[in-house]
Amino acid sequence: MSEVMAVSALAAEADAVFRARHEPESMVALRSRALARYEELPVPQYEKSDISRRNLTAFATHSDERASAGTTQDWQTIAGPYLDENGAGVLLVFADGKLVSERGIGALPDGIVVEALLDAVGKRSALVEKLHTVVPFDEDKLLALHAGLWRDGVYVSIPRGVTFETPIQIVHVVTRGGAGSFIHNLYEAGEGSSATILETYLAAPDLADHLHVGVTEAFIGQGARIKVGVVSDLPRRMTSVVVRRALVGRDAAMDWIVGEVGDGYTVSEIGSRLVGQGSTSTCHAVVLGSGRAHADLTARMVHEAKFSESDTTARGVMQGHAFGVYRGITHILKGASGSNGQQAEKLLMMSPESRADAIPMLLIDENDVKCGHAASVGQINEEQLFYLMSRGISEAAAKKMVVWGFLDPVLAQLPVDSVRGAVERVLERKMK
Amino acid sequence: MSMIPELKISGLRASVEGKEILKGVDLTVRGGEVHAIMGPNGTGKSTLASSLMGHPKYDVTAGQVTLNGEDVLAMGVDERARAGLFLAMQYPSEVSGVSNANFMRMAKNARLGEGNEVPVLKFHRELLQKMKALSIDPTFGERYLNEGFSGGEKKRNEILQMTMLEPSIAILDEIDSGLDIDALRIVAEGVNTLRKPEFGLLIITHYQRLLQYIDPDYVHVMMQGKIVRSGGRELAEKLEQNGYDWLKDELGIVDETVEAGV
Ligand SMILES: Nc1ncnc2c1ncn2[C@@H]1O[C@H](COP(=O)(O)OP(=O)(O)OP(=O)(O)O)[C@@H](O)[C@H]1O
Numbered sequence: 001m002s003e004v005m006a007v008s009a010l011a012a013e014a015d016a017v018f019r020a021r022h023e024p025e026s027m028v029a030l031r032s033r034a035l036a037r038y039e040e041l042p043v044p045q046y047e048k049s050d051i052s053r054r055n056l057t058a059f060a061t062h063s064d065e066r067a068s069a070g071t072t073q074d075w076q077t078i079a080g081p082y083l084d085e086n087g088a089g090v091l092l093v094f095a096d097g098k099l100v101s102e103r104g105i106g107a108l109p110d111g112i113v114v115e116a117l118l119d120a121v122g123k124r125s126a127l128v129e130k131l132h133t134v135v136p137f138d139e140d141k142l143l144a145l146h147a148g149l150w151r152d153g154v155y156v157s158i159p160r161g162v163t164f165e166t167p168i169q170i171v172h173v174v175t176r177g178g179a180g181s182f183i184h185n186l187y188e189a190g191e192g193s194s195a196t197i198l199e200t201y202l203a204a205p206d207l208a209d210h211l212h213v214g215v216t217e218a219f220i221g222q223g224a225r226i227k228v229g230v231v232s233d234l235p236r237r238m239t240s241v242v243v244r245r246a247l248v249g250r251d252a253a254m255d256w257i258v259g260e261v262g263d264g265y266t267v268s269e270i271g272s273r274l275v276g277q278g279s280t281s282t283c284h285a286v287v288l289g290s291g292r293a294h295a296d297l298t299a300r301m302v303h304e305a306k307f308s309e310s311d312t313t314a315r316g317v318m319q320g321h322a323f324g325v326y327r328g329i330t331h332i333l334k335g336a337s338g339s340n341g342q343q344a345e346k347l348l349m350m351s352p353e354s355r356a357d358a359i360p361m362l363l364i365d366e367n368d369v370k371c372g373h374a375a376s377v378g379q380i381n382e383e384q385l386f387y388l389m390s391r392g393i394s395e396a397a398a399k400k401m402v403v404w405g406f407l408d409p410v411l412a413q414l415p416v417d418s419v420r421g422a423v424e425r426v427l428e429r430k431m432k
Numbered sequence: 433m434s435m436i437p438e439l440k441i442s443g444l445r446a447s448v449e450g451k452e453i454l455k456g457v458d459l460t461v462r463g464g465e466v467h468a469i470m471g472p473n474g475t476g477k478s479t480l481a482s483s484l485m486g487h488p489k490y491d492v493t494a495g496q497v498t499l500n501g502e503d504v505l506a507m508g509v510d511e512r513a514r515a516g517l518f519l520a521m522q523y524p525s526e527v528s529g530v531s532n533a534n535f536m537r538m539a540k541n542a543r544l545g546e547g548n549e550v551p552v553l554k555f556h557r558e559l560l561q562k563m564k565a566l567s568i569d570p571t572f573g574e575r576y577l578n579e580g581f582s583g584g585e586k587k588r589n590e591i592l593q594m595t596m597l598e599p600s601i602a603i604l605d606e607i608d609s610g611l612d613i614d615a616l617r618i619v620a621e622g623v624n625t626l627r628k629p630e631f632g633l634l635i636i637t638h639y640q641r642l643l644q645y646i647d648p649d650y651v652h653v654m655m656q657g658k659i660v661r662s663g664g665r666e667l668a669e670k671l672e673q674n675g676y677d678w679l680k681d682e683l684g685i686v687d688e689t690v691e692a693g694v
């Protein structure tokens with residue numbers, strides 16, 4: 001299925017689009033370099049996830065093209081349940097790449113920037129230097145494609161010393177399938193700054209084949225504390241391949257929070273490079289797979305500096321015919337002495353047709369470190385179910401209670417109320 | 433509109449993983465009555481309780497169980513509870529993520545049925561009152577269901593649930609194990625407040641001490657997966673003093689566990 005478009009045709013087509021968009025020369029050059037590698041680079045390989053069987057050509061070089069017409073739902077219907085209507089804070093909603101709703105941008109404190117990355121790059125060509133330095137485009141074919149074609153996504157900059165606690169929420173909705181999505185987010189947190197960002201990815205349930213390749217790159221300055229939440233609810237015919245990576249500076253803290261609740265085919269990697277001494281990063285993930293979902297999640301923590309710490313926890317629940325894979329990778333490089341990397345993952349299979357795999361990996365090239373992992377895959381606890389039902393509670397309600405109890409240790413750690421609230425509402429709706 | 437409930441067990445046989453454990457149990461418990469089941473370890477007492485409640489591990493292979501004439505064995509676990517059966521378990525489960533109080537309110541509303549839900553405030557007033565009567569600290573309402581409760585706290589919580597749910601027939605499996613002397617008295621008082629013609633009780637215990645507080649009308653002894661002897665409270669006293677050997681001698685039983693039963 002994954003025959004690739006001839007590189008010359010793709011590059012020429014793309015080039016025309018970018019020039020028409022008046023992108024900076026350096027940007028156009030970066031894109032051509034990436035597209036020149038597209039054909040030769042391998043399709044990414046993942047144990048347990050053979051994405052070459054998915055439709056990897058369900059995209060167009062620009063978003064107006066090839067979109068198969070029509071959907072039964074508009075963006076409001078799709079996004080409604082995920083929006084906190086009474087919420088304060090910044091909210092940007094993009095539907096099929098176009099900004100359709102915004103709140104709170106005008107009231108941002110001085111110096112904080114939240115805008116479309118394309119606009120940001122247009123205004124400050126120096127930003128191009130940063131693109132794909134944390135997530136190199138030559139890691140695989142899809143990243144090269146992304147680097148060549150990315151058009152959506154947001155730039156957030158929190159200046160040095162600024163604390164902005166109300167979450168900055170960015171919602172992407174796909175209502176028309178076929179054109180593909182290439183979303184690139186770039187976050188810069190200045191020294192000692194603090195902020196919370198929530199990315200939400202949604203699409204119409206009846207969407208046609210649609211490829212999404214996404215990248216989030218975050219630069220976390222010395223002593224900064226940044227939380228990034230990612231909620232994703234993608235439909236069956238969507239194939240989503242995403243890499244989210246932060247570069248965490250000295251004494252800085254980066255918390256990743258993941259809520260993956262769709263029934264699409266998703267392969268995502270999330271994590272941090274701990275490059276500053278005393279830096280820390282956590283990743284708390286909750287995955288609920290429904291229908292024929294294929295949810296492949298990797299939490300990768302790379303300890304490059306001394307006394308760096310990481311902690312990743314995941315709870316996954318697979319219902320229906322869902323398949324879940326969770327990889328925890330803790331890599332401690334030589335020289336990162338005094339580091340501590342912990343991981344704990346638990347997956348639950350709710351039906352005989354569901355499957356789940358937990359793959360913990362500790363790669364340790366340094367002696368003086370602490371490392372630990374705990375992984376389990378199992379079925380719902382029969383004794384708990386019996387206990388609850390013996391008080392008159394129906395099987396369905398009892399199962400829900402047990403699953404809530406299972407997810408609770410991770411949900412309770414989600415550091416932002418509104419993020420937790422959103423994830424809990426979605427779980428409640430999706431749980432059978 | 434008071435009704436005298438009746439739980440009727442006849443010829444009940446049950447196995448776990450293909451091994452027969454209950455080998456024909458006959459017993460009838462009516463409202464107003466207190467029955468005690470005693471018997472050595474591993475003779476099938478908890479299995480009887482679990483089978484009556486419908487634990488999925490236990491396969492009932494023969495016999496009947498009816499509650500007020502209705503076929504209990506045809507009901508799901510939750511339906512049995514809603515029909516008025518209650519089991520205070522020997523080892524109650526811990527469930528995190530749901531608060532004790534919310535859980536009890538859901539259970540209560542399930543028992544009352546749709547449209548008859550108890551108002552939230554009324555429920556909490558009643559809950560606090562009953563917690564007080566059982567000397568349970570109010571903070572236990574907000575804690576996750578049984579999570580981190582001590583053995584004795586779990587037992588008290590079972591009785592709290594029973595008094596909140598007002599079943600018509602309750603089975604208490606070793607409710608006295610793990611309770612200190614004061615707690616035993618408090619729990620027994622809690623149970624005694626429920627005694628009335630609309631409520632029947634089946635108590636599984638190893639100790640006569642509980643029966644000093646909750647006076648039984650009938651005492652049964654279980655061995656090899658069957659009730660082998662029934663009597664009044666004097667039977668419990670005799671067992672307390674003399675153990676089970678005299679009874680085994682009388683019955684010609686060498687090994688009382690279910691393994692040996694025919
Ligand atoms: N789920 C199970 N799996 C395997 N064996 C079981 C199971 N439940 C009960 N049994 C076996 O059945 C027999 C009776 O057990 P049961 O728990 O009913 O005894 P009991 O009379 O309640 O004992 P005790 O006084 O120690 O509580 C024992 O041999 C026990 O090991």
Ligand SMILES: [Mg+2]
Pocket residue numbers: 477478479522605606
């Ligand atoms: Mg027992």
